[in-house]
Amino acid sequence: xxxxxxxxxxxxxxxxxxxxxxxxxxxxxxxxxxxxxxxxxxxxxxxxxxxxxxxxxxxxxxxxxxxxxxxxxxxxxxxxxxxxxxxxxxxxxxxxxxxxxxxxxxxxxxxxxxxxxxxxxxxxxxxxxxxxxxxxxxxxxxxxxxxxxxxxxxxxxxxxxxxxxxxxxxxxxxxxxxxxxxxxxxxxxxxxxxxxxxxxxxxxxxxxxxxxxxxxxxxxxxxxxxxxxxxxxxxxxxxxxxxxxxxxxxxxxxxxxxxxxxxxxxxxxxxxxxxxxxxxxxxxxxxxxxxxxxxxxxxxxxxxxxxxxxxxxxxxxxxxxxxxx
Amino acid sequence: xxxxxxxxxxxxxxxxxxxxxxxxxxxxxxxxxxxxxxxxxxxxxxxxxxxxxxxxxxxxxxxxxxxxxxxxxxxxxxxxxxxxxxxxxxxxxxxxxxxxxxxxxxxxxxxxxxxxxxxxxxxxxxxxxxxxxxxxxxxxxxxxxxxxxxxxxxxxxxxxxxxxxxxxxxxxxxxxxxxxxxxxxxxxxxxxxxxxxxxxxxxxxxxxxxxxxxxxxxxxxxxxxxxxxxxxxxxxxxxxxxxxxxxxxxxxxxxxxxxxxxxxxxxxxxxxxxxxxxxxxxxxxxxxxxxxxxxxxxxxxxxxxxxxxxxxxxxxxxxxxxxxx
Numbered sequence: 001x002x003x004x005x006x007x008x009x010x011x012x013x014x015x016x017x018x019x020x021x022x023x024x025x026x027x028x029x030x031x032x033x034x035x036x037x038x039x040x041x042x043x044x045x046x047x048x049x050x051x052x053x054x055x056x057x058x059x060x061x062x063x064x065x066x067x068x069x070x071x072x073x074x075x076x077x078x079x080x081x082x083x084x085x086x087x088x089x090x091x092x093x094x095x096x097x098x099x100x101x102x103x104x105x106x107x108x109x110x111x112x113x114x115x116x117x118x119x120x121x122x123x124x125x126x127x128x129x130x131x132x133x134x135x136x137x138x139x140x141x142x143x144x145x146x147x148x149x150x151x152x153x154x155x156x157x158x159x160x161x162x163x164x165x166x167x168x169x170x171x172x173x174x175x176x177x178x179x180x181x182x183x184x185x186x187x188x189x190x191x192x193x194x195x196x197x198x199x200x201x202x203x204x205x206x207x208x209x210x211x212x213x214x215x216x217x218x219x220x221x222x223x224x225x226x227x228x229x230x231x232x233x234x235x236x237x238x239x240x241x242x243x244x245x246x247x248x249x250x251x252x253x254x255x256x257x258x259x260x261x262x263x264x265x266x267x268x269x270x271x272x273x274x275x276x277x278x279x280x281x282x283x284x285x286x287x288x289x290x291x292x293x294x295x296x297x298x299x300x301x302x303x304x305x306x307x308x309x310x311x312x313x314x315x316x317x318x319x320x321x322x323x324x325x
Numbered sequence: 326x327x328x329x330x331x332x333x334x335x336x337x338x339x340x341x342x343x344x345x346x347x348x349x350x351x352x353x354x355x356x357x358x359x360x361x362x363x364x365x366x367x368x369x370x371x372x373x374x375x376x377x378x379x380x381x382x383x384x385x386x387x388x389x390x391x392x393x394x395x396x397x398x399x400x401x402x403x404x405x406x407x408x409x410x411x412x413x414x415x416x417x418x419x420x421x422x423x424x425x426x427x428x429x430x431x432x433x434x435x436x437x438x439x440x441x442x443x444x445x446x447x448x449x450x451x452x453x454x455x456x457x458x459x460x461x462x463x464x465x466x467x468x469x470x471x472x473x474x475x476x477x478x479x480x481x482x483x484x485x486x487x488x489x490x491x492x493x494x495x496x497x498x499x500x501x502x503x504x505x506x507x508x509x510x511x512x513x514x515x516x517x518x519x520x521x522x523x524x525x526x527x528x529x530x531x532x533x534x535x536x537x538x539x540x541x542x543x544x545x546x547x548x549x550x551x552x553x554x555x556x557x558x559x560x561x562x563x564x565x566x567x568x569x570x571x572x573x574x575x576x577x578x579x580x581x582x583x584x585x586x587x588x589x590x591x592x593x594x595x596x597x598x599x600x601x602x603x604x605x606x607x608x609x610x611x612x613x614x615x616x617x618x619x620x621x622x623x624x625x626x627x628x629x630x631x632x633x634x635x636x637x638x639x640x641x642x643x644x645x646x647x648x649x650x
Contacts, residue, residue: 038372038373041368047420047423052422056394078423099432100413105650
């Protein structure tokens with residue numbers, strides 16, 4: 001059995017927030033929306049004693065010679081111990097034989113990246129063309145990756161951030177300002193942050209809605225990343241009801257696990273999937289003053305796409321550890 | 326991140342068909358039946374183009390510091406290419422942090438072993454005490470592992486085997502006779518094989534029932550391993566209806582995916598779980614002339630138990646490859 005093991009440092013060298021990765025994710029969403037995918041529902045195991053959960057996602061895209069199975073953990077309690085809350089790994093299985101091809105010990109890096117890239121794809125089709133200010137709620141990995149990946153599709157001058165823990169917020173400001181070379185400012189009032197932003201990104205694990213419908217303004221695009229379970233919600237139900245343009249990664253999943261749960265009956269029909277936007281089958285934003293919302297819950301095709309690209313890159317670079325038994 | 330990688334050869338040295346492994350599996354079933362387990366439903370991804378499937382199972386047993394996620398593939402078409410049909414791996418995740426602890430690249434070995442051990446646990450509580458002859462349907466891995474593990478709980482003199490492909494059947498006879506040092510014979514007539522056996526083990530991937538209720542005889546125990554999906558069935562429905570004693574690994578799963586699907590309404594109530602038998606909460610066989618049936622579909626607690634034992638053994642033996650990034 002010939003297996004390649006990729007460490008996190010190798011994986012970080014192989015793939016990042018770059019155009020080729022965005023195109024790989026776009027292609028995966030197109031395949032998903034076209035029905036060329038075998039993708040079972042997510043499974044989740046809860047570790048109540050430690051307040052953690054582990055999700056497993058997978059998706060086979062027809063015609064490809066491998067597919068990923070992704071194991072992602074979320075243990076919010078780790079943060080208090082100075083450890084990252086998210087971790088995990090991906091494995092690539094051969095589609096012809098079912099044999100293990102590679103184990104990507106990414107500790108959650110590829111999940112962070114592919115989620116940021118989905119946000120960039122949403123913004124490509126939904127954000128206004130002119131974006132001056134990006135507003136971010138939360139100061140964790142997605143608060144960073146959404147902004148990094150957004151630069152692939154929009155130029156912007158300034159990032160505003162609102163986060164509950166001052167120390168985390170201040171670290172975000174300092175680190176992202178250095179990394180991006182842009183103006184990054186903390187904002188105390190959520191309403192003010194939204195008022196000043198053309199793109200708003202919500203990345204909190206909130207269980208009750210806090211983004212108010214009354215804060216919507218013409219030309220606003222919202223990407224909601226936080227809600228990915230029946231128990232989570234960031235946006236007031238009035239927001240998805242009022243938006244001019246709605247999109248999501250997977251209708252089937254978002255009407256069960258995401259913000260689209262709160263649409264009025266039948267409302268899911270007017271929600272475009274990212275794959276339909278990328279394929280040109282449904283329009284995205286058509287006027288600069290529309291309000292648009294994209295709901296991301298994360299789907300296995302993203303994992304298959306990014307893991308395959310990563311292994312191909314690592315192989316081409318001569319990286320990775322062959323594991324021969 | 327400190328991860329241990331165990332190769333198949335290391336895994337085979339660390340754990341096998343032995344009493345300690347059987348007790349580990351028994352404890353896991355006791356925890357499952359006592360409700361001390363978080364175990365989501367299995368997910369399956371189908372690779373229609375190649376007639377394969379990959380299942381993912383997981384279970385957290387309360388109080389333990391790690392749990393397994395198991396990825397198991399079944400690609401029957403591999404056999405024609407001289408490759409094993411089953412493969413896969415297990416990973417162990419830390420229960421406190423969600424971090425990856427170990428990757429066990431077993432290519433399906435631990436699944437084969439833990440499935441055989443479940444059969445041994447069933448036989449411990451359900452088979453007659455006097456077993457002269459064991460009858461096996463099928464000639465694959467489970468046709469071997471069920472017999473290997475059965476020796477942990479019963480002495481028997483002879484193994485009869487029925488299999489569709491003569492070459493596979495003859496290889497089974499030759500190899501198992503050499504391995505076990507017992508009489509191993511091929512039998513062409515299924516009815517005759519059942520008539521001569523006190524324990525019958527069915528390991529075929531059949532989609533229609535072929536074991537006839539009219540073949541039942543006093544003192545027979547059947548362990549049905551093959552059916553683990555809505556589309557699979559080995560036993561005529563009359564068999565579970567007629568049996569004096571019924572057991573399974575998980576009622577919730579077997580009434581959906583196993584032979585217990587074919588019970589009359591309400592019939593599932595009289596099916597004991599292996600964990601209830603092992604804990605002494607329900608009786609097993611009470612008379613030598615009863616007919617008993619155990620239905621195995623495979624549950625994640627078995628994977629957690631065997632993977633933990635394997636890692637502990639390998640660590641104690643100084644085996645395994647530390648993977649430090």
